[in-house]
Amino acid sequence: MANNEHPNAKVVRRLYDAFARGDMETAKSCFVHDAVWHLPGRSPIAGDHQGVDAIIRFFGKLKKLSGGTFRAELTDVVANDRHAVALQRATGTRGMKRLDVTACQVMRIQDGRILEVRGYYSDQYALDDFWS
Secondary structure, eight states, rough: TTTOOOHHHHHHHHHHHHHHHOOOHHHHHTEEEEEEEOOSSTTTTTTTEEEEEHHHHHHHHHHHHHHTTTTTEEEEEEEOOSSEEEEEEEEEEEEEEEEHHHHHHEEETTTTTEEEEEEESHHHHHHHHHHO
């Protein structure tokens, strides 16, 4: 990460780092109170997670359902004054199921905090199957 990186890229890196460490207070500070995380698909965790508390519960569910194996590895981030795009690799195991997909998380950001996240996955069917 370069020192001259856009501030919106830095908030995304802070979020991914906090999630990886299980630091939900820091993760929570990356969002506005009424933020929305849109997760596409038809799995039990798909849908709109509205409000920062619902997003943090969603994060907890990812860890719980995967027995703590779910990882979202940030591979790159690009940002400007209104948006950031996080490129990630998501992995995990659930019983005999294995997840290994790439994703693009498009984020709207204002005043250094995330307003909205919309995910796009390399294999939506694999994502839905894993969480179902």
